[in-house]
Amino acid sequence: MPVLVMKFGGTSVANLDRIKRAAKRIGVEVAKGYDVIVIVSAMSGKTNELVGWVNETSPLFDAREYDAVVSSGENVTAGLMALTLQEMNVPARSWQGWQVPVMTTSAHSQARIEDIPPANIMAKFDEGMKVAVVAGFQGISPEGRITTLGRGGSDTTAVAFAAAFGAERCDIYTDVDGVYTTDPRICEKARKLDKIAFEEMLELASLGAKVLQTRSVELAMRYKVKLRVLSSFEEQSDEAGTLVCDEEEIMESNVVSGVAYSRDEAKMTLVSVADRPGIASIIFGKLSDAGVNVDMIVQNISDEGRTDMTFSLPTDQVGRAEKAMNEIKGQELNYEELVTDLDVCKVSVVGIGMRSQSGVAAKMFKVLSDEGINIKVITTSEIKISVLVDRKYMELAVQALHDAFELEKAA
Amino acid sequence: MPVLVMKFGGTSVANLDRIKRAAKRIGVEVAKGYDVIVIVSAMSGKTNELVGWVNETSPLFDAREYDAVVSSGENVTAGLMALTLQEMNVPARSWQGWQVPVMTTSAHSQARIEDIPPANIMAKFDEGMKVAVVAGFQGISPEGRITTLGRGGSDTTAVAFAAAFGAERCDIYTDVDGVYTTDPRICEKARKLDKIAFEEMLELASLGAKVLQTRSVELAMRYKVKLRVLSSFEEQSDEAGTLVCDEEEIMESNVVSGVAYSRDEAKMTLVSVADRPGIASIIFGKLSDAGVNVDMIVQNISDEGRTDMTFSLPTDQVGRAEKAMNEIKGQELNYEELVTDLDVCKVSVVGIGMRSQSGVAAKMFKVLSDEGINIKVITTSEIKISVLVDRKYMELAVQALHDAFELEKAA
Numbered sequence: 177m178p179v180l181v182m183k184f185g186g187t188s189v190a191n192l193d194r195i196k197r198a199a200k201r202i203g204v205e206v207a208k209g210y211d212v213i214v215i216v217s218a219m220s221g222k223t224n225e226l227v228g229w230v231n232e233t234s235p236l237f238d239a240r241e242y243d244a245v246v247s248s249g250e251n252v253t254a255g256l257m258a259l260t261l262q263e264m265n266v267p268a269r270s271w272q273g274w275q276v277p278v279m280t281t282s283a284h285s286q287a288r289i290e291d292i293p294p295a296n297i298m299a300k301f302d303e304g305m306k307v308a309v310v311a312g313f314q315g316i317s318p319e320g321r322i323t324t325l326g327r328g329g330s331d332t333t334a335v336a337f338a339a340a341f342g343a344e345r346c347d348i349y350t351d352v353d354g355v356y357t358t359d360p361r362i363c364e365k366a367r368k369l370d371k372i373a374f375e376e377m378l379e380l381a382s383l384g385a386k387v388l389q390t391r392s393v394e395l396a397m398r399y400k401v402k403l404r405v406l407s408s409f410e411e412q413s414d415e416a417g418t419l420v421c422d423e424e425e426i427m428e429s430n431v432v433s434g435v436a437y438s439r440d441e442a443k444m445t446l447v448s449v450a451d452r453p454g455i456a457s458i459i460f461g462k463l464s465d466a467g468v469n470v471d472m473i474v475q476n477i478s479d480e481g482r483t484d485m486t487f488s489l490p491t492d493q494v495g496r497a498e499k500a501m502n503e504i505k506g507q508e509l510n511y512e513e514l515v516t517d518l519d520v521c522k523v524s525v526v527g528i529g530m531r532s533q534s535g536v537a538a539k540m541f542k543v544l545s546d547e548g549i550n551i552k553v554i555t556t557s558e559i560k561i562s563v564l565v566d567r568k569y570m571e572l573a574v575q576a577l578h579d580a581f582e583l584e585k586a587a
Numbered sequence: 588m589p590v591l592v593m594k595f596g597g598t599s600v601a602n603l604d605r606i607k608r609a610a611k612r613i614g615v616e617v618a619k620g621y622d623v624i625v626i627v628s629a630m631s632g633k634t635n636e637l638v639g640w641v642n643e644t645s646p647l648f649d650a651r652e653y654d655a656v657v658s659s660g661e662n663v664t665a666g667l668m669a670l671t672l673q674e675m676n677v678p679a680r681s682w683q684g685w686q687v688p689v690m691t692t693s694a695h696s697q698a699r700i701e702d703i704p705p706a707n708i709m710a711k712f713d714e715g716m717k718v719a720v721v722a723g724f725q726g727i728s729p730e731g732r733i734t735t736l737g738r739g740g741s742d743t744t745a746v747a748f749a750a751a752f753g754a755e756r757c758d759i760y761t762d763v764d765g766v767y768t769t770d771p772r773i774c775e776k777a778r779k780l781d782k783i784a785f786e787e788m789l790e791l792a793s794l795g796a797k798v799l800q801t802r803s804v805e806l807a808m809r810y811k812v813k814l815r816v817l818s819s820f821e822e823q824s825d826e827a828g829t830l831v832c833d834e835e836e837i838m839e840s841n842v843v844s845g846v847a848y849s850r851d852e853a854k855m856t857l858v859s860v861a862d863r864p865g866i867a868s869i870i871f872g873k874l875s876d877a878g879v880n881v882d883m884i885v886q887n888i889s890d891e892g893r894t895d896m897t898f899s900l901p902t903d904q905v906g907r908a909e910k911a912m913n914e915i916k917g918q919e920l921n922y923e924e925l926v927t928d929l930d931v932c933k934v935s936v937v938g939i940g941m942r943s944q945s946g947v948a949a950k951m952f953k954v955l956s957d958e959g960i961n962i963k964v965i966t967t968s969e970i971k972i973s974v975l976v977d978r979k980y981m982e983l984a985v986q987a988l989h990d991a992f993e994l995e996k997a998a
Contacts, residue, residue: 192640192643192644195644226663229603229663229667230666230667230670232603233603233606233667233670233671233674234670234671234673234674237670238669238670238673238680240680241666241667241669241670241673241680241681242666242670244662244665244666244669244681244683245662245663245666245667245670248659248660248662248663249659251655251656251659251662252637252640252656252659254655255641255652255653255655255656256640256641256644256652256656258649258652258655259641259644259645259648259649259652259653259656260644260645262645262649262652263644263645269649269651269652270652270655272655272733274685275731275732320686321686322683
């Protein structure tokens with residue numbers, strides 16, 4: 177039998193009625209002849225409750241105990257889903273991570289899946305079981321302790337199962353009906369994409385689109401898992417949602433596929449740093465040691481042996497970054513001033529079409545300039561251009577770019 | 588190091604503050620030099636919530652999935668308790684049933700513990716861990732599925748660990764401060780017992796005293812586990828609570844140790860049954876097949892080849908019993924009438940002193956007679972006398988018997 181993986185997130189299994197609705201969807205796929213592996217999250221709110229208890233009990237918690245506590249929400253949903261399917265006369269059973277087993281590293285609370293031997297579940301499929309309901313987000317370490325994969329880890333669980341079982345497709349059921357050209361809440365012309373390439377999805381995910389966990393997209397790309405994002409709140413056909421796939425499968429596409437944004441950006445500038453070899457290594461080495469995730473970097477043209485160094489980072493890491501820079505101010509880094517700007521945001525355009533078509537950056541800059549939006553920092557990759565602008569221009573920038581690249585029209 | 592087992596019930600770990608209070612008690616025992624095994628229940632209310640979800644999802648649930656869902660509450664408490672102890676600098680870790688492993692039968696939702704190999708936990712004690720926090724009520728079947736032991740099963744988990752680890756004692760922390768001569772809520776002279784024999788505790792537990800699960804007392808008796816019941820809500824000395832122990836350890840005791848009662852009793856009478864050999868076997872075989880737990884049985888003296896057969900049973904099994912009796916009325920059982928009396932209760936006196944002292948039954952009957960209480964059914968065992976009386980007399984009967992046997996006075 178061909179295997180299909182279906183993943184249901186927290187809002188899709190938030191209560192018994194929604195679990196029943198999800199079970200009906202599963203029943204439809206079973207009727208088509210699939211052996212189905214269902215990955216479930218905890219009922220929405222449950223994981224936050226458990227995390228809250230752990231944090232209140234022990235602010236610097238032992239991550240092994242954190243994992244033992246926090247993984248329990250998924251176990252509840254898995255059992256309830258199996259029971260719901262049984263009530264519909266669909267042969268099903270639940271599996272906790274250690275029962276499969278989902279073998280992970282020992283990096284508790286952010287473990288990585290190392291292997292998923294399919295033998296145990298396949299044996300049950302051979303005996304007539306139609307659905308294996310697996311608790312997402314969790315696994316077992318080489319030491320036999322329970323691990324978790326980090327927030328949103330159930331997406332990664334789903335893709336890893338699809339890879340391990342050679343699944344025909346991995347359907348991610350969520351509370352949106354697919355991947356959009358941009359966030360429909362800030363741009364009403366946003367259009368749902370029928371298909372998007374792995375590379376594009378990866379950029380969008382890491383740029384702040386919250387549809388899929390970045391790691392799950394990486395994994396899908398590496399193992400060529402066909403990934404589909406669709407809504408659990410609507411009747412769905414085989415063509416519903418957005419298919420995340422190899423770019424070869426996308427016949428026609430716009431040069432730009434989507435516009436992403438991120439509010440949680442800050443900009444820091446070290447004013448008048450000595451411009452000598454190794455200075456960047458000192459600055460960014462120190463920031464890295466302090467656990468700061470630097471994103472964009474700009475170095476001004478040198479003026480009389482001194483330069484300005486500007487970089488962007490997540491707003492919640494500003495305190496850490498300031499502390500780290502102050503520590504080396506006196507010693508190695510003889511900068512004049514440290515200027516922090518919290519009123520910035522990042523706006524990006526993404527598209528595999530950029531590889532073959534030039535002029536995208538120039539067009540982007542002109543659109544922003546025409547709207548009177550000043551660009552503070554720029555970074556580019558092969559399929560992405562990101563700019564840092566004042567936060568007050570965020571909606572305007574997204575809408576203007578969406579219009580200019582005509583994203584409301586399909587290719 | 589000597590091993591101590593401490594068990595905390597649902598109300599003793601109902602929230603983070605209570606978990607902290609329990610952890611302090613554990614710290615006291617660790618400071619005395621014990622290696623401690625802590626058995627925890629789910630936070631109070633959690634198991635009921637999970638059971639509710641299962642029942643709503645699937646009234647005739649697959650018990651394997653029931654167990655997978657319902658066991659999760661204990662896992663949460665175990666992790667939180669381990670974290671709380673770590674915060675107090677007590678080396679601790681949590682263990683789920685399958686990690687120990689607590690090996691049980693496959694009788695899901697009412698599994699029996701078959702073996703608890705101590706090697707894994709002992710190895711951690713040897714490495715310096717002071718407290719193993721074990722999720723109570725759960726285990727793993729030979730098939731690798733999660734099992735549960737039935738409601739109140741954490742008491743049994745605690746006693747089984749005490750037996751497997753040769754623990755010096757098994758302390759059951761609960762919301763009462765010990766075992767009383769009777770229920771203090773209906774008899775203000777009720778006195779806490781310092782010691783009680785296993786056999787007496789077993790009778791009291793099965794007669795409705797809710798302090799300990801019956802099976803845990805059986806197990807303690809078989810393996811000679813010293814069992815102590817005490818309150819988690821008071822400061823406790825080494826002599827606090829009630830010690831359940833071998834009768835040899837009790838130097839002095841009253842003839843009667845306690846008075847128990849049960850409200851949930853019903854009486855049924857089959858009027859004018861043919862009095863021939865095998866008739867009792869037909870009646871009680873049929874009731875047993877229907878899952879009715881018959882308690883007391885009385886057969887009247889035969890009159891012209893016919894007799895009345897009276898028995899007591901839990902009130903919630905009356906429907907089942909009536910159905911079963913109706914089914915065989917026409918065929919084998921030619922009784923005239925089936926009379927059900929729901930307004931009865933059972934009152935019992937228990938004491939190992941009865942073995943050596945006669946006249947307890949006579950005294951009991953006289954006390955009740957003096958109060959004008961009519962006895963409907965009587966059963967006796969070596970250390971117990973139970974009577975069925977009208978429910979309206981329950982409090983009066985308990986108080987009168989407590990007075991007559993002078994239970995307010997220590998031996």
